[in-house]
Amino acid sequence: xxxxxxxxxxxxPTVMVExxxxxGLLLREGAAMLLTAFGAMSAIGIYAARDxxxxxxxxxxxxxxxxxxxxxxxxIVVAVIGALLPFLVWxxxxxxxxxxxxxxxxxxRSHSLSKVVAGWxxxxxxxxxxxxxxxxxxxxxERSSGLAQRHEAGFAPWEWAVPFGxxxxxxxxxxAFAVGVRRPVIWLGSIxxxxxxxxxxxxxxxxRNALRQARSLVFGAYGLFSAISGRIYAVDxxxxxxxxxxxxxxxxxxxxxxxxxxxxxxxxxRHVEPS
Amino acid sequence: xxxxxxxxxxPLMVPSPFPTALNGGELAVCTTALTKYYGWHPALKNVGxxxxxxxxxxxxxxxxxxxxxxxxxxxxxxxxxxxxxxxFDMNSQRHAAVVRANVGYVPEQLNWGYGWMKVGRLLEHHxxxxxxxxxxxxxxxxxxxxxxxxxxxxxxxxxxxxxVHLAMAxxxxxxxxxxxxxxxxxxxxxxxDTMRVLIDHLAETPTTVLLSTHxxxxxxxxxxxxxxxxxxxxxxxxxxxxxxxxxxxxxADVPDGWxxxxxxxxxxxxxxxxRNEIEWTVWGEEAQIAGELxxxxxxxxxxxPISLHDATLALxxxxxxxx
Numbered sequence: 001x002x003x004x005x006x007x008x009x010x011x012x013p014t015v016m017v018e019x020x021x022x023x024g025l026l027l028r029e030g031a032a033m034l035l036t037a038f039g040a041m042s043a044i045g046i047y048a049a050r051d052x053x054x055x056x057x058x059x060x061x062x063x064x065x066x067x068x069x070x071x072x073x074x075x076i077v078v079a080v081i082g083a084l085l086p087f088l089v090w091x092x093x094x095x096x097x098x099x100x101x102x103x104x105x106x107x108x109r110s111h112s113l114s115k116v117v118a119g120w121x122x123x124x125x126x127x128x129x130x131x132x133x134x135x136x137x138x139x140x141x142e143r144s145s146g147l148a149q150r151h152e153a154g155f156a157p158w159e160w161a162v163p164f165g166x167x168x169x170x171x172x173x174x175x176a177f178a179v180g181v182r183r184p185v186i187w188l189g190s191i192x193x194x195x196x197x198x199x200x201x202x203x204x205x206x207x208r209n210a211l212r213q214a215r216s217l218v219f220g221a222y223g224l225f226s227a228i229s230g231r232i233y234a235v236d237x238x239x240x241x242x243x244x245x246x247x248x249x250x251x252x253x254x255x256x257x258x259x260x261x262x263x264x265x266x267x268x269x270r271h272v273e274p275s
Numbered sequence: 276x277x278x279x280x281x282x283x284x285x286p287l288m289v290p291s292p293f294p295t296a297l298n299g300g301e302l303a304v305c306t307t308a309l310t311k312y313y314g315w316h317p318a319l320k321n322v323g324x325x326x327x328x329x330x331x332x333x334x335x336x337x338x339x340x341x342x343x344x345x346x347x348x349x350x351x352x353x354x355x356x357x358x359x360x361x362x363f364d365m366n367s368q369r370h371a372a373v374v375r376a377n378v379g380y381v382p383e384q385l386n387w388g389y390g391w392m393k394v395g396r397l398l399e400h401h402x403x404x405x406x407x408x409x410x411x412x413x414x415x416x417x418x419x420x421x422x423x424x425x426x427x428x429x430x431x432x433x434x435x436x437x438x439v440h441l442a443m444a445x446x447x448x449x450x451x452x453x454x455x456x457x458x459x460x461x462x463x464x465x466x467x468d469t470m471r472v473l474i475d476h477l478a479e480t481p482t483t484v485l486l487s488t489h490x491x492x493x494x495x496x497x498x499x500x501x502x503x504x505x506x507x508x509x510x511x512x513x514x515x516x517x518x519x520x521x522x523x524x525x526x527a528d529v530p531d532g533w534x535x536x537x538x539x540x541x542x543x544x545x546x547x548x549x550r551n552e553i554e555w556t557v558w559g560e561e562a563q564i565a566g567e568l569x570x571x572x573x574x575x576x577x578x579x580p581i582s583l584h585d586a587t588l589a590l591x592x593x594x595x596x597x598x
Contacts, residue, residue: 002363003301004328004450004483007407009376018403026391093388100387102352104404105376273353274384 009105012114019118023089027122030088034081034126042137046144053145068138069149070131072162072230078127079228082170085126086178087185089119094182095272109268116175116264120168127167131160158246162230165253169227172260180267227252292542292558293511293521293590297500301328303363303451303483304349310357311344311507318344320507321358331477331484331497333515335587336504342487343383345504346455349485350375362451376405379444383455383487385436390429394422394439398446405447413446419472420465433460441469445476452484458493466493473497492584501583503590511590519580522589523561526554527573535571539564544589556581556589 049066056063093101101115102108138149177184195218202211218224230249304326311319319341326332336342347353348360351371360367362374389397398417402408417424420438431439437460444452457473458466470493476482477497486494501518503511513521522544529535529551536548545556553573557564565575581589 002303002328004303004363004377006363006373006450007376007405007447009372010404010406014403018400022392022396022400025396092390097386097388099352099382099384100389103350103375103380103382103387105372106404107372108351271354274347 015106016114019114020121023118024122027088038133042133045137046140049141049145049147052147065147067149068141069151070134072159075163075166078130078163078167079170081126082123082167083174085119085123085171086175090178096182096274099274112179112268120171123167123171127163131163159230166228169256169260172264176260176263176267180270221248222252222255224256227256294513295509297325302326303328304485306360308358309355309360312356318507322509324502326483326485328483330500332500333494333498334487334502337591340504341507342504343455346453350380377450379449379452381440381444381454381457393425393427395424397428401443408447416442416446434465437461448480452482454486456488458490491587495583518586522558522586523578524556524581525575525578527568527575529553529573533572535573538567538571544592
């Protein structure tokens with residue numbers, strides 16, 4: 001034992017709070033742009049509704065409606081944001097240039113995880129803002145223009161959770177690549193291209209069973225697209241159907257969140273030496 | 276092939292003629308047979324670094340000798356291929372987080388990321404990770420290093436970036452400072468100021484310092500131990516006082532046709548010979564060397580200690596010095 005009086009490592013909650021602050025600071029410019037985009041889209045929606053109302057007054061026989069009631073398919077917006085956010089969170093810090101992050105007195109894995117969690121928390125805030133914006137815009141349209149804002153047939157309250165689930169899935173999957181590999185965009189592009197090539201090859205070889213399996217990975221009831229959109233999946237090669245039930249969606253969400261989590265754990269465990 | 280297999284097939288190393296281990300005392304840093312391969316290239320070969328608690332240990336070596344690799348292994352940024360490193364008796368890989376909590380580190384390369392953050396915010400960010408962070412001392416250091424807190428890190432010059440890292444390393448008053456080229460990129464005035472801040476810090480705070488620098492003359496009065504690393508091997512390690520006693524410059528008059536040119540072999544690290552005078556830098560016991568010179572017919576005028584800078588240059592001579 002050393003006779004030197006040693007210093008303690010920081011407590012994890014302190015690190016977590018600091019990561020929330022620093023990631024928030026890092027994202028503030030992007031967030032401002034995003035809020036502006038949300039605002040602009042809302043203004044366009046409200047303006048279009050006012051226009052539609054004016055049209056309906058003049059042409060009562062040909063009524064048009066602007067329906068911006070929440071639909072789980074809208075989640076594609078937060079899915080895209082979720083897929084891009086990790087690259088903002090880890091900007092200028094590929095695994096071989098993460099020296100400052102790794103020089104901190106906390107285990108490398110925990111530290112990286114805290115940053116991923118901080119990014120996810122902000123992603124949830126963005127998703128909440130997105131959902132609230134849609135709710136607010138449709139309410140404003142209904143009250144100011146009298147245009148009915150109705151959910152489509154079969155809409156169930158659980159579908160409000162879809163944006164949060166889909167943002168989590170894309171954020172986790174993209175984070176695993178941003179954390180673990182030096183050129184994540186090339187990796188993700190290669191995987192997408194590889195999947196496309198496999199699909200093409202199986203179709204060309206008329207291997208229908210294998211093709212169905214490959215398609216179900218993305219478009220099946222538990223496929224990635226179904227989990228992200230919460231709405232659409234394929235029952236067979238040709239037919240897309242609307243609406244998995246809540247259990248099917250939860251199954252797909254759990255499956256793809258699990259895949260993302262496993263990839264993330266593998267990425268966090270990777271030791272990369274500084275270049 | 277595993278690293279262990281590569282090590283076993285490496286040629287046997289010639290033992291260094293200089294001391295490479297310290298005698299006793301509590302160690303802040305201790306590495307055992309530390310070995311690192313990058314691919315097939317050996318960056319470190321069985322390095323046994325020993326930094327006593329409370330010492331200012333100067334680690335010198337040419338570029339690419341393995342100094343920075345050794346330092347990064349201590350902080351678990353680089354994993355060794357063989358051997359082990361301990362800091363305050365803690366394995367640097369198994370207890371990496373606690374080790375880093377007790378080290379103030381100034382890296383050689385400043386390309387660390389976080390370039391988007393302003394200096395003031397970076398200091399605040401850093402302070403959250405070190406429970407012993409001393410706010411008033413951090414302010415004092417920011418003044419002393421003339422830090423511009425409103426500037427983003429990526430807009431700073433090399434010297435300014437170095438000063439930010441020095442402030443971050445010192446402000447939590449760590450028991451161990453690991454400074455990798457801490458004055459690189461600083462102008463002479465700031466270099467002088469930095470050394471003064473460091474001296475003041477050591478006077479106020481009980482600290483062990485592991486310092487790697489090419490500017491040896493700057494730390495002449497500060498360092499009390501030295502380690503010389505060359506081609507990945509630790510070829511000398513001793514207290515500076517032992518170096519001053521053992522490495523002397525001998526001036527002697529020699530008669531015409533003196534036959535002693537081959538005396539001491541490669542223990543002569545520097546030779547400057549004219550017709551009737553020699554000025555040699557030789558490693559060994561003074562009485563023995565003076566005696567052998569006298570026996571060869573030379574008249575020793577004086578044997579003087581050399582500066583740390585000259586001693587380092589002599590030790591880093593590529594020629595193998597075997598007595």
